[in-house]
Amino acid sequence: MTSILLVAEFDEQGDVTQGALQAITAAKSLSDAQVTAVVAGDASGSASSLAVDGVVTVSAIAAADNGIFEQVTADLAALVVSSSPDVVIFSKSDFGSVVGARLAFRLDAALAADCIEISGSGGSVSVTRPVYGGSALAEFEIASSPAVLTLRAGAFEPTGDTGSPSVESHDGEATVEQRALVSDTVAEAHESVRLEDADFVVSGGRGLGGPEPFSVLTDLANVLGGAVGASRAACDAGWIDHSHQVGLTGKTVSPDVYIAVAISGASQHMAGCSSSRAIVAINKDGDSNIFKEARFGVVGDWEKVLPSFLATVRDLKA
Amino acid sequence: MTLRIVVLAKQVPDPETPPSQFKIDESTNSVLPPNGVPPVVNGFDLNAVEAALQLRDAGADVEITVLSVGSEFVMDAMKKPLAMGADRLVLVDDEGLDRIDAAATVKVLAAAIEKDGPFDLILGGRQASDWDQAHVTLGLAEVLGLPLVSLVQKLELDGDSIALRRVIPDGYQVVSAPTPSVLTITNELGEPRYPNLRGIMQASRKKPEIFSLVDLGLSDSDLSPKLELKRLYVPESNRQVELIEGDDEADSGVKLALRLRKEKLI
Structure with missing residues (x-):
């Protein structure tokens, strides 16, 4: 069995992102995958949008952040320590890039970013990632657990099958000190089509x-x-x-x-x-x-x- | 009081190397140095050097140290940040250090910063153009236990803290970071300045300060990789382009549109 913690993200409308649906497809390709989707932040309504095949559990952690993901990193680190998954999967979004890296280094875990293929099982995960600006591909093997992975957008088809995961929630960790503080978020006008x-x-x-x-x-x-x-x-x-x-x-x-x-x-x-x-x-x-x-x-x-x-x-x- | 800034800089193969010159030795899983194309300082790290220099331009009293980990350094490349205006170049130079992974690099950098510090600001580029991971600077913040702000496009001193703009997908965040902090600087900051003649002359007279692993109290066993590289290769492209040729270039434009319609693409 490969136990997988999949950190799902949601857009402004509260819908699960394409990146998260793609990550579920990727996670299911690991042998005998047991996927727990983690919902960080406001989890209300998230369980229904994660009712997809392959997700066994939806796990909600409360993590209000006005820093640069400091609280959510602490909460995820605690969840990883308590549930000891074989693999932790993020999308290579802004959130996934920062939190994935911080989590891996905080837990002294192996980290592979921007993966386009993954295979294997807990204890021996193989990943392929583009390097040298995409001029070359590198295949790595990770023999330690947990392996923290971020996945390239579009590298996997989003899953469309429905399922019925159970939902659980965790109390957040003690509030951590927010050191670099976000005082304002400025949205720049974008075109009618993103x-x-x-x-x-x-x-x-x-x-x-x-x-x-x-x-x-x-x-x-x-x-x-x-x-x-x-x-x-x-x-x-x-x-x-x-x-x-x-x-x-x-x-x-x-x-x-x-x-x-x-x-x-x-x-x-x-x-x-x-x-x-x-x-x-x-x-x-x-x-x-x-x-x-x-x-x-x-x-x-x-x-x-x-x-x-x-x-x-x-x-x-x- | 002088603000001590350290900028992390990596020597990489020139990313402008023509694709025909980009070759891999699959027996050693390494990139063969391209003929006649010398290595460069990772371009994103020059954005970080530029960010430090902009603080100085704005009137701050700063000392800028450039820190690199590697081996077979090419001084013409590594002195570019000095020529731009940085004050010191510190190299951790030892055999095999150009092949260690991000986790090991973070250990070496942390030890070098411990020895050469303390620093008020640690700046790095958003990622390196060889392995494209964006791990080292983020990991260093964790290992040193310092606050981290990634993708900084603008920064200025604001009393004891740093006022920042951080790029997010559809805009930016206004952030205040204390010192010491770790920041990654993105290319949205703007083009790094070109060295002027005076800068080049000054840089040529400066000698790098060099540490070995032993100087930092590290040994090879501290640097074992977390990921095992099994294979490095150039993917084969089997795409065959269909070139559309009209009577002249304008006609080619017309025919291209008609071809895309026939293919139901538009």
């Missing part, structure tokens, strides 16, 4: 040469009902806000169609979009890496290709 949820993403890169061309990309995204993305080079140059950045250090997207305009396709960028159903590339350099990843492409100057592409798409959508 980049992470968009079915179509139109992304621009260094080859655009400046901020103005993003208006054409925005027009195309609007016609398709999608969102605008960008490479890190375009964001660091200040042509578009960092909230649009797709890639290893930006957002991970998996739209039906990812249109990469003047993007060379460095592995760090592809790490954020490689699970798209189809990648379409427009780039004047036929040797650029993007054409190794794309399903359809045009080798040409985006300034000449894009206007006629946009006009034709507009006609087709009319």
Whole structure:
């Protein structure tokens, strides 16, 4: 048996995240998996959205935090110590990246981040994770328990089967001192379609040469009902806000169609979009890496290709 | 009073290495140094150096120490933070230290900070561009028992504490951290400055201070890995792109749209 503690996250509407549903699929692939889903924070109503096949228990811990996850790290650490799972699984979200790392180091446990495959059982877990910006893959074996894992968004299919887990709750640990204090959370206005949820993403890169061309990309995204993305080079140059950045250090997207305009396709960028159903590339350099990843492409100057592409798409959508 | 800042910096293969030059020796599970492409300081760590320099620019009295763990250091690369304006370079340089895992690296850094500290601020990049884990700086905060704020895009001194902006998925948090604290700095801070000639000259005259494992009271047995690397390889791409060619580039754009419609993608 492999006992698994799966730390589930919820969105602002109180629904379990796609990342958590993907993590359940991953957890079930370990041999004879016994999954306990942990709900951190306000657990009301969470049990119903975690009524999925494979989850045996939903475990709620109360963890009000106005620090950087200090309380929830302490509460999770206590739960791991008392329940001694073989594997602890997070999504590689902001929360999962920070709390997963803190938990592993606090408990002197093995930690593997951003996994795209997992297998084995408690005591011998094998994981595969991209390294060197996605240029290579590394396979690791973890022979100690617990193994703390974070999973890459989109690497596993979200589970859809229903189940009926039992629900239990734990008293939180004693309140820990909040040292770095969050005094305000500022939401930046985002487009009508969230980049992470968009079915179509139109992304621009260094080859655009400046901020103005993003208006054409925005027009195309609007016609398709999608969102605008960008490479890190375009964001660091200040042509578009960092909230649009797709890639290893930006957002991970998996739209039906990812249109990469003047993007060379460095592995760090592809790490954020490689699970798209189809990648379409427009780039004047036929040797650029993007054409190794794309399903359809045009080798040409985006300034000449894009206007006629946009006009034709507009006609087709009319 | 001088604010002592230590910036963690790692020597990595240049991430701009062309894919054709990126090669792995599968018998040793290691990346072969690319011909003619020297290693660099991890770019995200330069964001952390920049953050420390911005505190100085804002008028704070700071001493900036750059700390690295590794072996076969290339001084031209490792002196870049000094050329940007950092004051000291401390290297823990010993055989095999370029191949230890994150848990072992944290142990070595903690011992070096114990010996060379105390520091008021410990800064690291958001992750390293070789193993892409983002573990070391976060783990160090746990091992040292210090407060941690990750993904800092802006910082300034505010009396005895640090006023920060922390990037979150759809905005930012306003955070106040005490000293000492551990911060990871993200590229949203902005491009690290380029060294000027004066900085390069000053850096060339500075010598790194070097510690061995023995100096830190550590031995190889302290550094056993938690994860065993079984295989490192370049994945094969079997995707075949379908290139759309029209009479001219504008026509290619039209044909591309029609092709996507035929495939029911749009």
